[in-house]
Every structure is written in C-alpha cells, then in structure tokens.
Amino acid sequence: MSGDELLTSVQSENQTAQGPATAGRTPPRTANQLKAGFPARVQQTSWPSTCLDRTAVIERVLAAPFKLNNTTSQNYRRKGVLAVLGWLSTFPGETWQQRWEVSGAEEAKDWRELFTGDCADGPHGSQPPHLSSGLLMLICADVIRPSLLWLLSFPPARRNLAFEMARTRDAVTFSAMNDTCTTEQVGLLGPFTAVECIDGVHGTVDHGIEGFQQIRAGMDQPHWQVR
Structure with missing residues (x-):
C-alpha cells in the first residue's frame, strides 16, 4: 500500500x-x-552493498555514518566486522548475503557457536566477544539482511539494532x-x-x-x- x-x-x-x-x-x-x-x-540475495568486495565493505562500515566517535568502541566494532567477514569468506557465494545463508547461521541455536578453528580467536579458542557488534554493523550497512524470523527468534541480534539503524540509515x-x-x-x-x-x-x-x-x-x- x-x-x-x-x-x-x-x-x-x-x-x-x-x-x-x-x-x-x-x-x-x-x-x-x-x-x-x-x-x-x-527475498533477495544480490544488491549493490552485498556485492562489494571485502576491502570496500570494511571501508564503508568504518566510515561515516557508521563510525563511532569513541576510539575504543570503534576498534571493538572493527574487530567484529573483520571477524565476521573472515568467517563468511570461508563459505561459497558471490555475495555476502549468499555466504550468510549458506553458513547455516540462521538454523543454528546460536550462530556465534559456528565459529571454529582460525575463526574462533577468542581466549582459548572461544568465540570472539565482538561478533555481535560486527554483525550489527554489517546489517546496518545493508551488507547482510537476516530474515525477520531469525531476528525475532534470536534476541541478541536485535540488541541496539533499532538505535543503530536510526543513527546510520x-x-x-x-x-x-x-x-x-x-x-x-x-x-x-x-x-x-x-x-x-x-x-x-x-x-x-x-x-x-x-x-x-x-x-x-x-x-x-x-x-x-x-x-
């Protein structure tokens, strides 16, 4: 309508x-x-921002309007973005959305638990603490579009989402x-x-x-x- x-x-x-x-x-x-x-x-799997290469995505999400004034918080998010992109790069697909869907993230109980091996660079091989922050930025930058059902069923993914979407979009x-x-x-x-x-x-x-x-x-x- x-x-x-x-x-x-x-x-x-x-x-x-x-x-x-x-x-x-x-x-x-x-x-x-x-x-x-x-x-x-x-449902789409291809649009301009999800087709960007890794370098272009990083440049986009680390610049205005996504950039934070607080250096510590900005560095935290940068690590999160790099971690999520690095993980998604291990999956097949021509776009980041396609890699996200192939990753099985939305079918998992907690998508962060899928981080293993080199991707799990937290203490003692645990999941990095900044994954949610990195995914948040990729969503706000329209690099990834998780399904509404997943956003509704996985509360951590919604944390600060409305505020950041309003601030950046x-x-x-x-x-x-x-x-x-x-x-x-x-x-x-x-x-x-x-x-x-x-x-x-x-x-x-x-x-x-x-x-x-x-x-x-x-x-x-x-x-x-x-x-």
Whole structure:
C-alpha cells in the first residue's frame, strides 16, 4: 500500500467512523487481510552493498555514518566486522548475503557457536566477544539482511539494532516513527493500526515528510482510542 493509498483509506474510514452511530468501531483486520495489504518483501540475495568486495565493505562500515566517535568502541566494532567477514569468506557465494545463508547461521541455536578453528580467536579458542557488534554493523550497512524470523527468534541480534539503524540509515524517518508510536493513539484495532503507521512512515521515502504529516493527521479524529 502506497502512502497516497493509505491516506485515502484512512480518510474514507474516518468519515465512516464519524457518520451514523451504526457504523460503530472498525473491526480488527484478519491475518489474511494484513498479509494482502502488506505483502512480504521478496527475498533477495544480490544488491549493490552485498556485492562489494571485502576491502570496500570494511571501508564503508568504518566510515561515516557508521563510525563511532569513541576510539575504543570503534576498534571493538572493527574487530567484529573483520571477524565476521573472515568467517563468511570461508563459505561459497558471490555475495555476502549468499555466504550468510549458506553458513547455516540462521538454523543454528546460536550462530556465534559456528565459529571454529582460525575463526574462533577468542581466549582459548572461544568465540570472539565482538561478533555481535560486527554483525550489527554489517546489517546496518545493508551488507547482510537476516530474515525477520531469525531476528525475532534470536534476541541478541536485535540488541541496539533499532538505535543503530536510526543513527546510520534514516534518522528523520525513524524519529517520525518513534514520535508517532510514543505520542499518538495507535493500536491493533481501528482504521489506523501500528502496521499502517509504519507503512505511512516508510511512504515518506517516496512522498516526503509532508505526505507523512498528511497521513498522520488522520490519527487526530475523536474516535481514536488507545488499545
């Protein structure tokens, strides 16, 4: 659903909600309706940033906007990036995404336990402590795109992810999303769900912040309730 389509839908449903009393509360959407309105992104294994060679990836993730001001923290992340890239280099594939998928990381209980031999350069051959930090940077730099299911099922992978994505990818849009989620009445029921709110924010990429503000204006109707 595009930003314009979402705006039209919200305005139409708002008019219905303000009409005759028989209109009542908008019923919750079913799982099938949500899937139809928000289809999953087609899984890809090749895009510009995942096709970069090792040197180019390192240069990208160690420079702005990914670079940290704190030297110690930056060095920690650099070690993590080098470790993860070195490990992924042992697997076949033309892109880093392909190597990630072949590695079996998402099928393992803890992907860090797959580090063995030369890759396990921690104390006494244990896993390096900076692996998660290195993977975080590769995700933020769009070098690797782990599946949503894996991100949901492996909490350590989500640590600091939202903050770093906001800092390095699109601070304006993430700020708008955070503001909407914390100050507006968004819920699972009603004409404007949290999922639609996110879709509206994403729509600013094509329609600009003014378009999102128009969409957001539809949330200020009297029938809104906190769910």
